[in-house]
Amino acid sequence: xxxxxxxxxxxxxxxxxxxxxxxxxxxxxxxxxxxxxxxxxxxxxxxxxxxxxxxxxxxxxxxxxxxxxxxxxxxxxxxxxxxxxxxxxxxxxxxxxxxxxxxxxxxxxxxxxxxxxxxxxxxxxxxxxxxxxxxxxxxxxxxxxxxxxxxxxxxxxxxxxxxxxxxxxxxxxxxxxxxxxxxxxxxxxxxxxxxxxxxxxxxxxxxxxxxxxxxxxxxxxxxxxxxxxxxxxxxxxxxxxxxxxxxxxxxxxxxxxxxxxxxxxxxxxxxxxxxxxxxxxxxxxxxxxxxxxxxxxxxxxxxxxxxxxxxxxxxxxxxxxxxxxxxxxxxxxxxxxxxxxxxxxxxxxxxxxxxxxxxxxxxxxxxxxxxxxxxxxxxxxxxxxxxxxxxxxx
Numbered sequence: 558x559x560x561x562x563x564x565x566x567x568x569x570x571x572x573x574x575x576x577x578x579x580x581x582x583x584x585x586x587x588x589x590x591x592x593x594x595x596x597x598x599x600x601x602x603x604x605x606x607x608x609x610x611x612x613x614x615x616x617x618x619x620x621x622x623x624x625x626x627x628x629x630x631x632x633x634x635x636x637x638x639x640x641x642x643x644x645x646x647x648x649x650x651x652x653x654x655x656x657x658x659x660x661x662x663x664x665x666x667x668x669x670x671x672x673x674x675x676x677x678x679x680x681x682x683x684x685x686x687x688x689x690x691x692x693x694x695x696x697x698x699x700x701x702x703x704x705x706x707x708x709x710x711x712x713x714x715x716x717x718x719x720x721x722x723x724x725x726x727x728x729x730x731x732x733x734x735x736x737x738x739x740x741x742x743x744x745x746x747x748x749x750x751x752x753x754x755x756x757x758x759x760x761x762x763x764x765x766x767x768x769x770x771x772x773x774x775x776x777x778x779x780x781x782x783x784x785x786x787x788x789x790x791x792x793x794x795x796x797x798x799x800x801x802x803x804x805x806x807x808x809x810x811x812x813x814x815x816x817x818x819x820x821x822x823x824x825x826x827x828x829x830x831x832x833x834x835x836x837x838x839x840x841x842x843x844x845x846x847x848x849x850x851x852x853x854x855x856x857x858x859x860x861x862x863x864x865x866x867x868x869x870x871x872x873x874x875x876x877x878x879x880x881x882x883x884x885x886x887x888x889x890x891x892x893x894x895x896x897x898x899x900x901x902x903x904x905x906x907x908x909x910x911x912x913x914x915x916x917x918x919x920x921x922x923x924x925x926x927x928x929x930x931x932x933x934x935x936x937x938x939x940x941x942x943x944x945x946x947x948x949x950x951x
Contacts, residue, residue: 565663566590569830707734885922
């Protein structure tokens with residue numbers, strides 16, 4: 558290969574570029590990014606950046622020295638508009654094109670939106686520009702904030718807003734936040750963190766719409782109640798950025814369909830990160846975005862799937878002074894046992910706890926609140942039980 562184009566200049570795209578150079582690719586490397594910013598770390602956006610404990614320089618994932626070593630052509634502030642995969646051409650804004658021998662799709666995902674969220678005071682939190690705008694509004698004094706969605710982004714943002722002295726309500730359509738990830742029992746425990754943090758949690762009810770004309774004034778619930786709001790933060794998940802691939806030879810279904818080695822139907826095209834549906838599932842976690850590129854690049858350079866990636870699922874979240882960590886493959890029906898620490902009034906007691914998910918006499922997953930060392934021990938044990946990267950069948 559003489560030219561490889563990485564479409565997406567965020568975490569997974571940067572890691573793919575690093576892997577290309579580390580694995581010996583010395584040809585032309587083009588990195589296309591629709592944001593004007595160099596790669597930056599997204600997890601702090603809802604936490605330290607929002608609260609002012611971190612600035613933009615601390616979010617940067619690269620420095621001048623590494624940028625020089627990558628020796629890449631950076632096309633930032635440039636949106637990909639199409640992929641002629643068979644012709645090996647990436648189509649860009651303004652009719653420009655990049656001829657390429659290989660493509661890494663790393664376009665990530667975009668925040669889901671609500672009808673009427675064009676009102677002033679309504680925010681999503683996915684990008685640095687999103688975080689800048691929200692941080693500016695939060696700095697104007699105590700306000701009434703409604704967070705729609707109790708997932709990780711919603712919970713972390715609610716925690717940050719409460720810590721800044723705002724009055725916060727979280728609305729979650731499900732009976733409890735984080736049930737798909739943690740199961741009902743442990744989701745209830747983590748939901749109690751909202752109460753302990755002074756945040757109202759409204760569950761089991763959907764949002765009918767937003768109130769206001771120019772500026773948002775409230776959130777109307779499905780039962781007719783209206784929650785007054787000066788600021789509304791919409792955290793209802795994300796959609797993979799695949800619209801630019803419509804009409805290409807790739808299969809799209811909640812992401813770019815790939816095999817277990819991140820390879821698409823075309824061997825010269827691989828996909829990584831939030832946009833990639835690898836082996837039947839799509840994982841929107843930092844660890845997937847950093848671990849998939851190594852295997853994807855191996856296979857891209859080989860021209861076929863020679864390795865597969867099945868990393869142990871892992872995620873973390875910082876909420877209300879608690880570090881929540883989870884690893885493993887939980888299934889409904891698993892037994893949950895508190896192995897260390899205890900609960901107090903349904904919430905993590907001081908010192909946190911470690912919970913094991915068990916099935917048929919074996920541990921399937923582990924959840925920790927403020928117990929990092931024992932968590933890492935169990936996580937390593939779980940990882941040893943399954944192969945992280947195995948040779949593909951020849």
